[in-house]
Amino acid sequence: MLSILLSCFILIPVLMGWGKIIHCSSATYIKGTAGNIFFGIIGISITFTILAFFFPLNLYIEILALSIGLLFFFKNRLHKEFKAFSKKDFVIIISISIIISFCGSFYPFILDHFGYYVPTIKWLTEYGMIKGISNLDLTLGQMSVWHIFQAGFSNFSDPFLRMNSVLLIVYVLYIVEKKSWIQLCFIPVLLLFSQSPSPDLPVLIFSLVILNEILKGNRSTDSLFLFSAFVFIIKPTMIWLPVLSFFYSIFIVKSRFTKLLPGFLIVLLFFIKNIYTFGYPVFPVSLPDLEISWKPNPEILKTSSQFAIQKTYDMKYSYEEIRHFSTADYIKNWLYLDGIKGKINILFALSLTILIFFTIIKKNRIITLLCISIIIKSILVLLFSAQYRFFIDVFFVIFFVLLAHYFNRKKSIAIFSVLSLIIICFLAMPNILQTYLPSFRPGTFMGKFEIKQLYQPSTYQYHQSNSYKIGNLVFNVSKKYPYNFDTQLPAISESYVYSNIKAGIFPQLADEKNMREGFIWKKLSLKQKTEAEKVIYSTKNTYPQNR
Numbered sequence: 001m002l003s004i005l006l007s008c009f010i011l012i013p014v015l016m017g018w019g020k021i022i023h024c025s026s027a028t029y030i031k032g033t034a035g036n037i038f039f040g041i042i043g044i045s046i047t048f049t050i051l052a053f054f055f056p057l058n059l060y061i062e063i064l065a066l067s068i069g070l071l072f073f074f075k076n077r078l079h080k081e082f083k084a085f086s087k088k089d090f091v092i093i094i095s096i097s098i099i100i101s102f103c104g105s106f107y108p109f110i111l112d113h114f115g116y117y118v119p120t121i122k123w124l125t126e127y128g129m130i131k132g133i134s135n136l137d138l139t140l141g142q143m144s145v146w147h148i149f150q151a152g153f154s155n156f157s158d159p160f161l162r163m164n165s166v167l168l169i170v171y172v173l174y175i176v177e178k179k180s181w182i183q184l185c186f187i188p189v190l191l192l193f194s195q196s197p198s199p200d201l202p203v204l205i206f207s208l209v210i211l212n213e214i215l216k217g218n219r220s221t222d223s224l225f226l227f228s229a230f231v232f233i234i235k236p237t238m239i240w241l242p243v244l245s246f247f248y249s250i251f252i253v254k255s256r257f258t259k260l261l262p263g264f265l266i267v268l269l270f271f272i273k274n275i276y277t278f279g280y281p282v283f284p285v286s287l288p289d290l291e292i293s294w295k296p297n298p299e300i301l302k303t304s305s306q307f308a309i310q311k312t313y314d315m316k317y318s319y320e321e322i323r324h325f326s327t328a329d330y331i332k333n334w335l336y337l338d339g340i341k342g343k344i345n346i347l348f349a350l351s352l353t354i355l356i357f358f359t360i361i362k363k364n365r366i367i368t369l370l371c372i373s374i375i376i377k378s379i380l381v382l383l384f385s386a387q388y389r390f391f392i393d394v395f396f397v398i399f400f401v402l403l404a405h406y407f408n409r410k411k412s413i414a415i416f417s418v419l420s421l422i423i424i425c426f427l428a429m430p431n432i433l434q435t436y437l438p439s440f441r442p443g444t445f446m447g448k449f450e451i452k453q454l455y456q457p458s459t460y461q462y463h464q465s466n467s468y469k470i471g472n473l474v475f476n477v478s479k480k481y482p483y484n485f486d487t488q489l490p491a492i493s494e495s496y497v498y499s500n501i502k503a504g505i506f507p508q509l510a511d512e513k514n515m516r517e518g519f520i521w522k523k524l525s526l527k528q529k530t531e532a533e534k535v536i537y538s539t540k541n542t543y544p545q546n547r
Contacts, residue, residue, distance in 0.1 A: 002455045004101040004165045010157045011166050014069030015040035016078045021068075030213055030223060033081045034174030038209065039223075040069070041167075042230045045149040046266060049273060052129040052148055059155040066157060089176045092413070096187065097169045099420055104165030104194035106427045107447030107458040113196040114460075114483035115139060115493065117147060121161065121197065124151035126489055131518030132294025134278045135507040136475075137484075137496050138304055141278035141296070145270070146199040146234045160457040164201045165194045171205045180212050181412035182404045186396055188419035191427075195457070203235045204393055208400060210241060214248050214366060215404075221249035222259040229263035233270035236282055237390045240377035242267075247369040284308070285384075294510070297521045299503040308385040314341050334386060344388040351398045352378060358402060367401065374398075462486050466538065470531045471522065472512040477539060490515065494539055501532045 016033070019040030030038060044065060048057055055061060073079070085093065108114075116139045123130060123140065124147065134141025150163045158166070168190060175183045186208065193201035210227055218224060228245035231238045242263065249255040271281040279295025280286050286301045306319040313322060314337050325333065335345050352374070359371040374394055381390045407415075426433045430446030450458055464479040465487045476491045478484050484491035492507070500506045504524055511517035524532055 001098075001101045001105045001453055001457075003160060003457060004104050004162050005097070007158050007162065008097070008101075008166050008169055010066070011153065011163075012037060012170065013073040013078070014066050014157075015044070015170075016081070017069035017072035017076075018043045018065075020072045020076050020078060030209070030218065030220070030227070032174070032177045033084070034170055034177055034209075036078070036081070037170050037173070038206070038227070041149065042227065044069075044152070045145050045230070046269065048148050048152040049129075049145055049269060052124055052151075053276065054128065056126055056128040057124050057148070057151045057154075058126075062152055062155045062157065065152060085176065093169075093172055093176055096172045096184075096416070099424070100165050100168045100172070100187070100191065100194060102453075103191040103420075103424060103427055104162050104168075105453040105457040106195050106449070107460065108196040109446045110193075110196045110198055111483075112198065114485040116142070117197045118161070118485040119483075119491065120144070120147045121151045121154055122485075123489060124148060125154055127516055129273065129277060130516065131276055132279065132510070132520055133518065134283075134296050135294065135519040135521045136490060137493055138284070138296060138300060139493075141274070142283045143273065143277045144199045144234055145230075145273075146202055147197060150197045160459055161197045162194070162457055163197060167202055167205060168194055171209075174209060178212065178216075179409075180404075181409045182400060182407035183208055183212070184412040184416040185399075185407065185419070187416060188423045191420065191423050199235050200389070200392070203231050203238045204396055206231045206234075207238060207241050207393055208396060210245065211370070211397060211400060214244070215401075219253050221245070221253050221255040222262060225249055225260045225263040226266065229267050233266060237377070237381060238393065239380060240373040243376055244370055244373040247373065248366065251369065252365060294518055294520050297500075297503055297505050299505070300499060300521075303499055303503075308387075312386045313337065314339075341388055344392075345386075348388070348391055348394065351395060354402070355398050370397070370401065460485070465491070468531075468535045468538070470506050470524075470535065471508045471528050473506070473508050473519075475507075477535075497535060497539065501536060506532065 015037045017040065019036035019038070022039040022043040023036070047065075048061070051057065051061060110117075119137070120140055120143055123133065124143070129143060129148075130136075133143070150158065150161060153163065154161060168187065171183075171190075172187070175181065186204075190201055190204060193204075206227065210224060210231070213224060225242065225245040228242040232242045245263075246260065249260060250257075274281050274283055275290065275292060278284075279292040280290070281288070284301070284304060286295075286298075286305075289295075309322055310317065310319055313333055316337065317333070335349065336342050337345060355371055355374065359367050374397065378391060378394070427446065428449040430448065433446065447458060447460075452458070462478065462481060463486055464481070465476040465484075466479060467474060467476050469475075473490070476484070476487050476489070477494050477497060478487045478491070482494055484493055500521075501524070505521045506524055506528065507519045508522045509515060509517070510520050
């Protein structure tokens, strides 16, 4: 907890300093202390992304980034911006910051933390961005810009990967600064994302900030579209946001197209990053085929696509069963999944219907454009993989648009307090959640409260793995555990070892003397098939419950 607060004291001034750098190169952006920090995040994220092509995001890069940020912070006396807050404002900010820091200090429990977030950050800090890394582990091909940003600060200022807690505190600054009190009601739910470097939290926060700015009539369309494009490159399922900002710029503000160029440029950088790590412009879509030599094996992509479709139905049906669904079956089976996921799906359908009727009644141009944008996003999600985690942002947006005018400071603080108490109880005593909401699977991975959390966030350590060799690749696989969050690199998840061998291929170093040259896949030779059989035999005996 104290460690998170210390990170805030370091990182907030640094990000404000970087925000000033962006302000010097752009005449307009979201005004205020929080807006300055948000654009500092954008600036340093883009800088780290470019650097990661050439260098690991190690301690030297972090010290340089910290020094530049602090230099501009003190040079421009940015600490004076905090004088804009009243004493009452500071009481709210400090009180909520303590709650956020406390909740952020619990053990991480989101499974992607162990299989995707931490391994990605580990690769970035030790090697930088790796060409064709999706051949080693398909999931790593995403390399979200949010993880690139976090990797750059993970050596010293945020070693426990609690940047999401820091961002939540900055979000409180924005809420208080803009008097957008309804957004306090969202924070208790967002506390569940504060223990992990999940990209879901920043995109939820940033989307609500941008939506608030648009509804308040902010006409800085270059900044709004740039910010929206940044949200998209963190998580492409947020496609509705740049679509809304584009529509708002063209049809409401009637901006010149040239003002949107900075946003399109960072989307171009996103495509280049994905082609470099994954082989295609947007992960996990294998279109268009650019014939990149390090693109993943088609069989692996096919298996991944089928798995995503199965996850839409919570693995309740086989891929072949889903293929033979009628249109009615697709809808019925999705809406009536067992447990909380089915209820969320039904709520999503109802919420979307309510938004459409509200739009028709309201006859407001911005609301109409928002509704169109949300429908576009919903159609794309339903076509590719209609998992509830891909449209959770829609609930926040609809709640915000429909009820913003009904929440004042007093009501919002009261709701925040009650909901925060409930979330803290769930985090501190996870058995309550496990008993009364067993279908909420992440609840089963929650760790209990420990006294040490008051000064240092709780983290897991495992450090158990086996080393193998197939072809020119020496790799590590975690023992008796499916993920490689602290396994020595290069590490491959046990499931991908099986998938590759089953497909008759295996990742190989493009240059066995230099891992930074990346990975390609090759068909297994007779000798390599023998090596692969030994690996299968060893992992079966180490982790027999998998097969």
